[in-house]
Amino acid sequence: MASVSTSCLRFQPLLWQSNNTCQAAQRTSLKLVSVSWAKSGFPSLRATRFRVSCAANPLTMQKVCDIVRKQLVLSPETQLTPETKFSELGADSLDTVEIVMGLEEEFDINVEEESSQNITTVKDAADLIDKLVQKKAEAGA
Amino acid sequence: MFPSLLRAYSPMKMRCCFQRSICSASSSLVPVQLPSPMETHFWYVLPDQVKSVSLLNQYMGLLSPIEKENVLSMPGHQLQKRALLARALVRTTIARYQINGHVDPRSLKFKKNIHGKPEVVWQSEDGWCQPHLHFNISHSSSMIACGVTSNSRIGIDVEEKQRKIKNNVLAFARRYFSLHEMEYLSSISDSEVQHQEFIKLWTLKEAYVKALGKGFSAAPFKTFTVQVKTDSKRSFVLAEDLVFEASEIMVESLNDPKSLTSSWQFALLELAGSHYAAICMEKDKSIKVGMKVPVRLTAWKTIPFVEDECVSGTDAVMPIGGLIKL
Numbered sequence: 101m102a103s104v105s106t107s108c109l110r111f112q113p114l115l116w117q118s119n120n121t122c123q124a125a126q127r128t129s130l131k132l133v134s135v136s137w138a139k140s141g142f143p144s145l146r147a148t149r150f151r152v153s154c155a156a157n158p159l160t161m162q163k164v165c166d167i168v169r170k171q172l173v174l175s176p177e178t179q180l181t182p183e184t185k186f187s188e189l190g191a192d193s194l195d196t197v198e199i200v201m202g203l204e205e206e207f208d209i210n211v212e213e214e215s216s217q218n219i220t221t222v223k224d225a226a227d228l229i230d231k232l233v234q235k236k237a238e239a240g241a
Numbered sequence: 242m243f244p245s246l247l248r249a250y251s252p253m254k255m256r257c258c259f260q261r262s263i264c265s266a267s268s269s270l271v272p273v274q275l276p277s278p279m280e281t282h283f284w285y286v287l288p289d290q291v292k293s294v295s296l297l298n299q300y301m302g303l304l305s306p307i308e309k310e311n312v313l314s315m316p317g318h319q320l321q322k323r324a325l326l327a328r329a330l331v332r333t334t335i336a337r338y339q340i341n342g343h344v345d346p347r348s349l350k351f352k353k354n355i356h357g358k359p360e361v362v363w364q365s366e367d368g369w370c371q372p373h374l375h376f377n378i379s380h381s382s383s384m385i386a387c388g389v390t391s392n393s394r395i396g397i398d399v400e401e402k403q404r405k406i407k408n409n410v411l412a413f414a415r416r417y418f419s420l421h422e423m424e425y426l427s428s429i430s431d432s433e434v435q436h437q438e439f440i441k442l443w444t445l446k447e448a449y450v451k452a453l454g455k456g457f458s459a460a461p462f463k464t465f466t467v468q469v470k471t472d473s474k475r476s477f478v479l480a481e482d483l484v485f486e487a488s489e490i491m492v493e494s495l496n497d498p499k500s501l502t503s504s505w506q507f508a509l510l511e512l513a514g515s516h517y518a519a520i521c522m523e524k525d526k527s528i529k530v531g532m533k534v535p536v537r538l539t540a541w542k543t544i545p546f547v548e549d550e551c552v553s554g555t556d557a558v559m560p561i562g563g564l565i566k567l
Contacts, residue, residue, distance in 0.1 A: 171407055178316050190320045192380070193457070194400070194443060201408050201416060213417075213461040 396452030509562030
């Protein structure tokens with residue numbers, strides 16, 4: 101499971117998929133956690149309070165971060181957390197719309213304009229994408 | 242000293258309004274009279290021109306604790322500076338109009354309406370005189386602007402002319418703009434011109450939605466068309482004023498054709514050679530439907546507390562769309 105060391109914390113991928121371990125992790129409040137996904141090239145997420153969210157697929161999160169970084173031309177040192185607001189990264193409305201469009205292309209989904217107005221954070225985007233991808237999979241099945 | 246008193250009519254038909262008032266370091270703001278009906282005041286600051294650390298600290302001192310927190314939470318110096326200048330511009334601009342005795346930019350309080358549009362909270366003792374000052378701000382990475390009107394809702398948007406669009410322009414227009422707008426952009430063969438027209442359309446649409454003040458979901462971009470009817474560019478002198486009629490800009494709602502989109506007036510400008518700026522304001526109620534009344538525009542390039550330069554009538558402000566009186 102999770103072991104806290106001074107420099108980094110590694111989550112096993114199982115944590116995200118298994119409901120049981122997810123709940124267990126939620127009961128634990130983690131303070132000052134630094135997560136680095138060296139192998140898969142995840143951006144390093146640093147948060148003072150890291151909430152484990154079952155809805156956020158780490159792969160989705162990574163792709164969202166990549167697209168956001170590309171659109172906003174962020175320096176590699178800029179930290180991105182699930183709660184980071186696009187506006188806090190200097191994105192204006194045109195940037196946000198471009199990000200949504202980039203996400204639509206990446207995930208082959210269609211985001212309703214009304215929903216896209218509600219995407220203000222990295223997590224909003226990832227959650228919506230997962231929902232739409234799932235809906236699409238169910239429709240196709 | 243009010244800029245309007247210093248306008249000189251030049252026989253060369255070019256009115257140059259070049260009032261440079263350099264304030265001493267005693268941090269005073271040159272007071273300004275409120276705009277008249279159908280008049281917009283447009284104030285802008287170029288972040289690259291603001292370098293003094295002590296000046297930036299002075300601006301920081303104007304902000305509320307929450308505003309300070311928001312500024313400092315931005316990642317990186319450039320973004321912090323931009324956020325700081327935006328708040329400083331809004332506060333100092335509104336303070337210039339000295340409404341209800343508010344001369345100190347620090348004393349202004351802001352709130353958001355139910356749709357999230359920022360407004361001033363006017364505190365007057367008797368509360369009987371509610372000021373009708375409306376404002377809206379916009380920023381690109383290299384310009385921050387604030388538009389001010391009396392008694393008329395306003396929305397503005399500024400964008401760099403050369404702003405890079407990561408997606409394909411037509412794909413973007415197909416996805417987000419109305420059919421008519423997409424067809425208009427498709428008809429342009431030169432990709433540079435197409436890019437420029439895209440940016441102009443974006444700023445106009447953005448300004449309209451911001452003027453409505455009901456949030457973006459109230460008027461999704463696909464549901465209305467902004468049309469720029471380009472006649473041959475004409476400019477003529479009307480009494481002492483220079484009136485530009487570059488084109489007629491109209492907005493039409495696709496969902497609700499009966500909605501009062503004819504009550505909105507647009508102005509499109511090229512600023513400082515580098516930016517497009519769109520202004521959308523509500524027509525004065527006294528103007529009959531169908532009457533063409535120009536938007537009076539006065540524009541200042543400012544470094545609050547340091548320098549105000551009235552630039553309307555100079556090359557810095559080029560009208561490129563709408564009916565504008567400088």
